[in-house]
Amino acid sequence: MQGIAKQEPLKENSKASNPLFKWWIGILLVLFAIGGYFIIERLILGLTTTNLSSITPWGAWIAFYIFFVGLSAGSFLLSTLIFVFGMDQYERVGKMALFTAVVCMIIALTFVLMDLGRPERFMNALIHWNVTSILAWEIHFYVVYISLLVAELYIAMREDLVRLTKVDSIRGKIARMLTFKNSTINEHTKKRDHRWMKILGTIGIPLAILGVHGGTGAIFAVVSARASWNTGIFPIIFVVSAMVSGTALLLAIYIIKTKVTGKEIDQGMVVSLAKMMIAFLFIDLLLQFYEYLVGLYGLEHSHLQSLGTMMGSSYSWSFWGVQMFLGAVVPIFLVFYKKTATNINALLIAGILVVIGIIGVRFNIVVPSQIVPVFEGRPAGNYFPTFNEWMVSIGIVAMGLLIFTIGDRLLPLEDTQHAEKLEG
Amino acid sequence: MLKQLLEKDWNNMVDAALPNPDEELNQSPYNSNLGLSMAEDAKKVVNGKLDIEVFHKKYHASLTSEFGDLFTQAPVESKKENGVKWGMVIDLRKCVGCDSCTVACKAENRTPPGISYNVVLEEEIGEFPNVAKVNLPMPCMHCDNPPCVQVCPVRATFKLDNGIVTIDNDRCIGCRYCIVACPYGARSYDFGESYEDEMLGFNDVSSPEYGIERGERKPKKTPIGTVRKCNFCMHRLERGEEPACVETCIGDARFFGDLNDPNSTVSKLANSPRAFRLKSELGAGPNVIYLK
CATH class of the missing domain: 3.30.70.20 (Alpha-Beta Plaits)
Incomplete structure (x- = not known):
């Protein structure tokens, strides 16, 4: 299928007729349908379908929620490197990063919705705003953040959308719908769009760091009842690990997408992105090291117990196996070992492993602290996600990937050169 | 002789023996009207006709300006939790x-x-x-x-x-x-x-x-x-x-x-x-x- 794409780059249908693409959409639809069944089961039966309890009230869905908020914040911050700080070498992933950020927020909020005991009352969070609640602030930040992402994505795509209006296809139709009457490109609009990108990106940086992801970390960090969350560095670790996962995800998406569409891979950029991912990972590991060191040194009983649960109990496979080995040791090796350092496939694996590692990080944040009884003498928790929880999670992620794939087909998210080819 | 003394005479004797209150108060370096009105209001507080907080609120500013640093008492904080806890x-x-x-x-x-x-x-x-x-x-x-x-x-x-x-x-x-x-x-x-x-x-x-x-x-x-x-x-x-x-x-x-x-x-x-x-x-x- 690589050949087809190369021979007929002008035809819109060449991508849609790709058999791999059909398989991909088909599998996603099936997964979404299966997940949908379990989502409905969960909505009818309530949270009894989960292994959650009053001892461990938050579980897999909350872990996935903070994971996807992190992915979103990470992808967005990566996009600001391009649009605000002018790192043009990453231009190719810029719009993709913004779109990924939007889709990840949709997934994250769907996870929260699934986790609510009363999903139908979710609007209460906007109507009855408790100003002392970090969670309430977060919900408001998410709304502002998503609006900003959509606005920025629109401006970033505007030029390509205007070009696409002349093409007679679904993409063209959508482009015509989206551009309204605002369909001129000249030096003035280019300058204006560029300025707005910079302004929105600049507003977005503190919003994403402080508001969206630092704030999500603060949801946990402010809880003085749980010693292992209750540290000042905790929200910072959230932000840094978001950068790690965001960079890794974009690296993986870029490689997979270019491979599938049969275009040439920009190896220099891939290697550079991988290096950046590992740099963030090192900062993340450093912060975690100090976090654990200070916790251990404090000798506070409940803090030691949570660290013990994370690193030396039946849950420790997630810490040592997923977070440390798969998520840190292997990717660092792949990026630094000479034979794999420039190998696209190895770097793709490194990126995917880092993303999986961060999922482990999120689970290790949420679960072990809630296994240790909050008051000494109360029973300890025992949590592992049920089949329903896994299937709902798969369904939601499949939904997100469907949105991503369809959006990717219909919107000009790729680099500008491709669109220019279309125009010619 | 003693029988001849009327109530009026007794009063005169007492007045002569006692110092004149106005004169005495005028000798004080401080404002005597303030003291007098405070005494009047203090009676009301004792009788329960005036709230102690109102009393303090009323005189706090004048007392501070009259006595300066010598007056050290802060106004009484009101207890808002009057109900049960x-x-x-x-x-x-x-x-x-x-x-x-x-x-x-x-x-x-x-x-x-x-x-x-x-x-x-x-x-x-x-x-x-x-x-x-x-x-x-x-x-x-x-x-x-x-x-x-x-x-x-x-x-x-x-x-x-x-x-x-x-x-x-x-x-x-x-x-x-x-x-x-x-x-x-x-x-x-x-x-x-x-x-x-x-x-x-x-x-x-x-x-x-x-x-x-x-x-x-x-x-x-x-x-x-x-x-x-x-x-x-x-x-x-x-x-x-x-x-x-x-x-x-x-x-x-x-x-x-x-x-x-x-x-x-x-x-x-x-x-x-x-x-x-x-x-x-x-x-x-x-x-x-x-x-x-």
Whole structure:
């Protein structure tokens, strides 16, 4: 299928007729349908379908929620490197990063919705705003953040959308719908769009760091009842690990997408992105090291117990196996070992492993602290996600990937050169 | 001769012997009118015709300007909490660990499986031969600064003027952040389970928590899907009864009353040298006080 794409780059249908693409959409639809069944089961039966309890009230869905908020914040911050700080070498992933950020927020909020005991009352969070609640602030930040992402994505795509209006296809139709009457490109609009990108990106940086992801970390960090969350560095670790996962995800998406569409891979950029991912990972590991060191040194009983649960109990496979080995040791090796350092496939694996590692990080944040009884003498928790929880999670992620794939087909998210080819 | 003296003469004699008050006051370096009017108002305060706070408010500025640094008394702070503040004292020496409080609580509040507003933690401490068994009954602490209220995103849980931390189950979205934030583990999520299989008619009626009659317990119906907690049996308090756990305690280990009233039993016990509070270092300010 690589050949087809190369021979007929002008035809819109060449991508849609790709058999791999059909398989991909088909599998996603099936997964979404299966997940949908379990989502409905969960909505009818309530949270009894989960292994959650009053001892461990938050579980897999909350872990996935903070994971996807992190992915979103990470992808967005990566996009600001391009649009605000002018790192043009990453231009190719810029719009993709913004779109990924939007889709990840949709997934994250769907996870929260699934986790609510009363999903139908979710609007209460906007109507009855408790100003002392970090969670309430977060919900408001998410709304502002998503609006900003959509606005920025629109401006970033505007030029390509205007070009696409002349093409007679679904993409063209959508482009015509989206551009309204605002369909001129000249030096003035280019300058204006560029300025707005910079302004929105600049507003977005503190919003994403402080508001969206630092704030999500603060949801946990402010809880003085749980010693292992209750540290000042905790929200910072959230932000840094978001950068790690965001960079890794974009690296993986870029490689997979270019491979599938049969275009040439920009190896220099891939290697550079991988290096950046590992740099963030090192900062993340450093912060975690100090976090654990200070916790251990404090000798506070409940803090030691949570660290013990994370690193030396039946849950420790997630810490040592997923977070440390798969998520840190292997990717660092792949990026630094000479034979794999420039190998696209190895770097793709490194990126995917880092993303999986961060999922482990999120689970290790949420679960072990809630296994240790909050008051000494109360029973300890025992949590592992049920089949329903896994299937709902798969369904939601499949939904997100469907949105991503369809959006990717219909919107000009790729680099500008491709669109220019279309125009010619 | 003595008989001839009239009342007038006596008055004249006294006036002559006493110094002239106006002259005497004029010798003072300070404003005597202020003192006179203060004395007049002080009489009213004593008679109960004037509030002491109003008195202080009225004269504080003049006194400061008159006496400057010599006047050091700050205005009296008004006590706003005039109402009751419910509190509980649990005497651990009297507790025998019979769990009847837990049973009474479950019966009164008809809590479903997995939820108990009151628990008794039992622990053996020390090494043989110096061992002791400690029973720790734990209802909700109804903290002064409740961490659960702080974190609730929708203001569904809040503190009433009488000190009770309540939940508006009709507003709660079931996010369970409060359960995570409570340092005492006093809150539970209602998963919708029921004793119906073992106890006929369990679902027929819900406990009228906060005075709200919710009728039959059915899936998807409040309070299922929301967070629940001890409310000091508010529906009983409104009828003038003690909470079920206090009433039922076989060793009379629990005391219940108004912590704002310095003469109440709970106030006196709460200030005894035996009194302590759980996790007081967190600053939540629990209003369930234990006696060692």
